Amino acid sequence: MVKGLYTAYTGMINEQNRMDVLTNNLANVDTNGFKKEGATSQAFDSLLALKIKDASENPNLPKNIGMANLGVKVGENYTDYSQGAFKVTDRPYDVALAGDGFFNIEYTNKAGETSTMYSRDGAFVINTQGYLVNKDGDYVLGQNGRIKLDPTQDIQIDKMGNISQNGARVAQIKITDFTDYNYIEHFGENYYRTVEGATEKPAEATFNQGYIETSNVQVVQEMVDMIAVSRQYESNQRIITTIDGTLQIASQQLGKV
Numbered sequence: 658m659v660k661g662l663y664t665a666y667t668g669m670i671n672e673q674n675r676m677d678v679l680t681n682n683l684a685n686v687d688t689n690g691f692k693k694e695g696a697t698s699q700a701f702d703s704l705l706a707l708k709i710k711d712a713s714e715n716p717n718l719p720k721n722i723g724m725a726n727l728g729v730k731v732g733e734n735y736t737d738y739s740q741g742a743f744k745v746t747d748r749p750y751d752v753a754l755a756g757d758g759f760f761n762i763e764y765t766n767k768a769g770e771t772s773t774m775y776s777r778d779g780a781f782v783i784n785t786q787g788y789l790v791n792k793d794g795d796y797v798l799g800q801n802g803r804i805k806l807d808p809t810q811d812i813q814i815d816k817m818g819n820i821s822q823n824g825a826r827v828a829q830i831k832i833t834d835f836t837d838y839n840y841i842e843h844f845g846e847n848y849y850r851t852v853e854g855a856t857e858k859p860a861e862a863t864f865n866q867g868y869i870e871t872s873n874v875q876v877v878q879e880m881v882d883m884i885a886v887s888r889q890y891e892s893n894q895r896i897i898t899t900i901d902g903t904l905q906i907a908s909q910q911l912g913k914v
Contacts, residue, residue, distance in 0.1 A: 659900060659904070661896060661900045662897060662900055664729075664896075665893040665894075665896040665897045665900070666893075666897070667729045667730065668729050668889070668890075668892075668893040669890055669893045669894065670729075670731060671698055671729040671730075671731050672886050672889050672890040672893070673890070674696050674731045674734075675696045675882075675886045676883065676886050676887070676890070678694050678695060678696045678734060679879050679882055679883050679886065680883075681694065682694060682874045682879050683874065683876065683879050683880075683883075685846060685847075685872055685874065686872050686874045686876055686879075687871075687872065688778075688846050688847055688872055689777075689778040689779070689780050689847065689869050689870065689871060689872070690741065690776060690777030690778035690779070690847045690869075690870050690871075690872070691741075691777075691778075691846065691847045691872040691873070691874065692736050692737055692738050692739075692741075692777070692847075692872075692873055693736070693737050693872070693873055693874045693875075693879075694734050694735065694736050694737070694843070695734065695735050695736075695737060696731070696732070696734050696735075697732035697733055697734070697735065698729050698730065698731065698732050699729075699730045699731075699732040736838070736843065737873060738757075738838055739873050740755070740756075740870070740873065741777070741870045741871045741872055741873040742870075742871050742873075743755075743865065743868045743869070743870060743871070744868065744869045744870075744871050745867065745868055746780075746867060746868065746869050747867045748867060749811065749812050749814075749866065749867065750781040750782055750783065750789065750812070751779055751780055751781065751866070751867055751868060751869050752779035752781065752814055752818075752830065752864050752865065752866055752868070753779050753864075753865045753868035753869055753870040754777060754779065754832065754862040754863070754864065754865075754870060755862060755863045755864075755865055756860075756861050756862035756863060757834050757860060757861060757862055758832040758833065758834045758860025758861065758862035759775035759776060759777060759832060759833055759834070759849060759860070760775065760776050760777070760778070760779060760797060760798075760830065760831075760832055761773055761774075761775065761797075761798040761831045761832065761833055762774045762775065762776050762791060762795045762796070762797060762798065762848065763795055763796040763797075763798055763803065764795050764848065765795070772850070773798070774795070774844060774848040774849065774850055775833060775841065775848065775849040775850070775851075776791070776847055776848050776849065777847065777870055778791060778792075778847045778869075778870075779868075779869060779870065780792055780869055781797055783806060783808045786805075787805050787806055787807065787808055788803050788804065788805050788806075789803075789804040789805075789806060797830065798830075798831050799820075799828040799829055799830055799831050800828070800829045800831050801828070804820065804828045804830070805828075806820065806822060806827065806828070807822055807823075810822045810823050813866070814830070814864055814866040815864065816863045816864055816865075817829070817863070817864065818830035818831075818832065818864045830864065832860040832862055833857050833860055834857070834858050834859065834860035834861070834862075835851075835855055835856060835857060835858065836856045836857075836858050837854075837855075837856065840852050840853075840854045840855035840856070841855060
């Protein structure tokens with residue numbers, strides 16, 4: 658194999674992964690509580706001794722240590738958990754969290770299995786049974802389970818997440834934080850779920866009634882990054898075209914000299 662072709666090929670694969678991440682960020686720019694993702698590339702020195710049983714690259718065959726594996730290897734994707742801007746809605750059931758922490762949501766999959774998901778999207782409503790739910794109809798959890806309210810009465814939510822109606826405290830919205838966000842992963846648009854090793858800790862976020870936390874995606878920055886990725890992808894394409902041209906000359910013309 659011509660090493661230049663392999664180098665350009667792996668570069669294109671890496672830029673394609675980066676483009677997929679950027680387009681997903683832009684697609685969720687209006688998703689409440691969405692946290693943007695990024696992509697990394699792994700350096701040659703960190704991979705030199707890891708090739709012996711690496712089956713993650715095409716053609717999915719392990720490579721012996723010492724082989725010349727030029728080019729780029731796609732690294733891990735990561736999530737930026739920084740705070741998104743607040744949007745004023747003045748709706749009584751909307752809540753935005755200021756600080757670290759996640760709402761606890763009771764999620765039921767298509768098989769009827771129930772689990773707890775975590776979200777920063779505080780756009781809540783009351784369903785026909787009087788329970789506090791999100792836009793997907795999943796139940797918002799309080800310290801004592803599902804939160805049931807009287808839809809005919811106004812509600813007040815204080816900074817600690819206590820819900821009051823008619824001057825009496827009726828529930829407290831539950832939030833959870835984690836010691837290491839590497840042990841939670843995206844699920845769907847703006848849910849997160851834990852993986853093995855996740856450790857919970859008390860959340861220090863405060864509640865803001867009548868607000869929604871928007872996505873932390875910066876549209877201008879994402880567009881600039883997309884332009885850069887496109888140009889780098891095109892550069893690798895030109896490398897392949899150039900090498901192909903030299904190989905064609907070598908095979909068709911040099912032999913005639």
